[in-house]
Amino acid sequence: MSTTHERWTPHFHLAPRKGWLNDPNGLCQFHGTYHVFYQADPAWPAPGKKGWGHFASRDLVRWEDLGEALMPSIPEDADGVYSGSALVVAGSAPNGGDLLRLYYTGNVKYEGDHVHTGRDANEIMVTSEDGISLSDKEVLLRPEDYPSDLTRHVRDPKVWEQDGRYYMVLGARRSDDVGDVILYESADAVAWTYRGRIESAHPFGYMWECPNVIQLGGRDYLVVCPQGLPSEPTRWQNLYQAGYFPLSQGILETTQVDETSFVELDWGFDFYAPQVFEDEKGRCILIGWMGMPDAEYTSAPDDLAWCHCLTVPREVTVGADGLLRQWPVAEIDGLRGFAQPVNPAVGAILPHHHADIELLGIEGDLEMGLDGQLELSFSASEGLLRMAFADEKAASGRTERVLPLSAVRELRVLVDGSAVEVYVNHGEAVLSTRWFPTADTLLVTLHASCESAHSWEMGGEPPRA
Numbered sequence: 112m113s114t115t116h117e118r119w120t121p122h123f124h125l126a127p128r129k130g131w132l133n134d135p136n137g138l139c140q141f142h143g144t145y146h147v148f149y150q151a152d153p154a155w156p157a158p159g160k161k162g163w164g165h166f167a168s169r170d171l172v173r174w175e176d177l178g179e180a181l182m183p184s185i186p187e188d189a190d191g192v193y194s195g196s197a198l199v200v201a202g203s204a205p206n207g208g209d210l211l212r213l214y215y216t217g218n219v220k221y222e223g224d225h226v227h228t229g230r231d232a233n234e235i236m237v238t239s240e241d242g243i244s245l246s247d248k249e250v251l252l253r254p255e256d257y258p259s260d261l262t263r264h265v266r267d268p269k270v271w272e273q274d275g276r277y278y279m280v281l282g283a284r285r286s287d288d289v290g291d292v293i294l295y296e297s298a299d300a301v302a303w304t305y306r307g308r309i310e311s312a313h314p315f316g317y318m319w320e321c322p323n324v325i326q327l328g329g330r331d332y333l334v335v336c337p338q339g340l341p342s343e344p345t346r347w348q349n350l351y352q353a354g355y356f357p358l359s360q361g362i363l364e365t366t367q368v369d370e371t372s373f374v375e376l377d378w379g380f381d382f383y384a385p386q387v388f389e390d391e392k393g394r395c396i397l398i399g400w401m402g403m404p405d406a407e408y409t410s411a412p413d414d415l416a417w418c419h420c421l422t423v424p425r426e427v428t429v430g431a432d433g434l435l436r437q438w439p440v441a442e443i444d445g446l447r448g449f450a451q452p453v454n455p456a457v458g459a460i461l462p463h464h465h466a467d468i469e470l471l472g473i474e475g476d477l478e479m480g481l482d483g484q485l486e487l488s489f490s491a492s493e494g495l496l497r498m499a500f501a502d503e504k505a506a507s508g509r510t511e512r513v514l515p516l517s518a519v520r521e522l523r524v525l526v527d528g529s530a531v532e533v534y535v536n537h538g539e540a541v542l543s544t545r546w547f548p549t550a551d552t553l554l555v556t557l558h559a560s561c562e563s564a565h566s567w568e569m570g571g572e573p574p575r576a
């Protein structure tokens with residue numbers, strides 16, 4: 112019998128050994144090495160301040176835990192080194208080599224409501240020539256550099272290069288409680304000039320966090336995390352959302368988006384603050400936080416010493432409909448070990464909760480249960496896919512999520528300790544959730560009509576310190 116701690120520890124999802132994790136930050140590949148920084152509060156559950164933790168890998172599956180990379184240390188980030196992004200600039204280092212620039216929001220709190228008063232957001236940069244040792248912090252933008260009709264909520268710089276110039280988007284909350292994105296431009300990625308804003312035609316939540324830009328297949332997509340959308344039965348089911356606007360013009364020409372075009376990136380309970388980057392193979396890779404701010408459900412039951420994890424790296428592509436598809440990067444397939452057929456009419460018993468279950472050529476309705484605790488069901492007549500918890504302890508407060516879909520043809524379920532990602536129709540939709548199983552073995556029950564069903568035992572190990 113394993114301890115619950117061991118059973119719930121993911122092997123191929125990044126999680127801290129101790130303390131708290133939220134948003135992925137500074138994602139990049141620099142000199143071959145993948146860097147995943149993340150919002151970390153190492154003191155958690157004791158009160159602490161956010162900084163950046165750091166994982167690195169050469170292959171996206173074997174990770175090294177490099178500990179704390181950035182913590183509050185100057186007046187401009189006194190209450191938190193908040194989220195941000197990475198930019199690799201070729202030939203920009205003093206010795207002519209490549210330079211990694213990391214941008215983040217320094218959070219400062221004073222007396223006040225922390226929305227309209229009592230908060231400063233500073234955009235700050237550090238650089239690195241080796242991806243590990245970081246320069247001193249340089250403050251690039253201060254509160255007086257933002258439009259005057261914004262609240263004190265401005266953050267999460269995403270920086271990219273386009274046609275020899277640099278651009279930065281920041282998420283913001285306007286004084287009239289409407290979320291938007293502000294855009295800056297720079298010739299050197301250091302000195303920034305305000306260029307304009309991107310707003311929705313009609314208000315779409317009170318705050319947009321963590322903006323990102325995806326440029327794929329000749330089209331631009333603006334990713335944002337809107338807060339304050341009212342929950343509906345088949346959309347906006349989480350407290351806050353994460354999704355994108357497919358843009359009809361380039362990002363730099365866009366001042367307004369049609370909020371009815373917003374597409375959610377994930378339909379599970381635990382997904383927020385995704386970031387993308389382009390790796391050296393030219394792939395667009397997305398990693399999200401498998402968590403939800405201010406959620407009522409818990410991700411550290413039984414006094415687990417760590418809280419939250421990230422999704423696996425997902426390759427983003429564009430489907431024939433112009434919408435985005437997400438699929439675990441091919442490196443994850445390399446973790447597949449012993450393969451076991453799964454009987455479509457019955458299911459299978461798997462030795463542990465590290466598995467990759469794949470169903471191909473599905474027709475009609477489907478029911479899949481994991482330990483009788485987490486249930487997936489598709490009803491073709493309703494056109495709905497449901498993910499529902501049947502066990503309170505395993506759910507830790509999670510209930511049900513519903514996704515409208517005309518058909519389920521393929522299903523891939525990654526189970527990893529206490530993390531589950533469900534990929535539908537080769538990434539047309541994804542549902543990510545935490546699940547805290549109470550058994551050692553994994554009982555998969557299945558009622559489906561499909562051409563093939565297999566499960567692989569998955570390898571992988573938690574990051575090495």
Ligand code: FRU
Nearest residue numbers: 150161193194266320321384
């Ligand atoms: C999103 C977020 C960001 C912020 C960070 C602080 O989860 O609220 O907007 O930078 O978390 O940890």
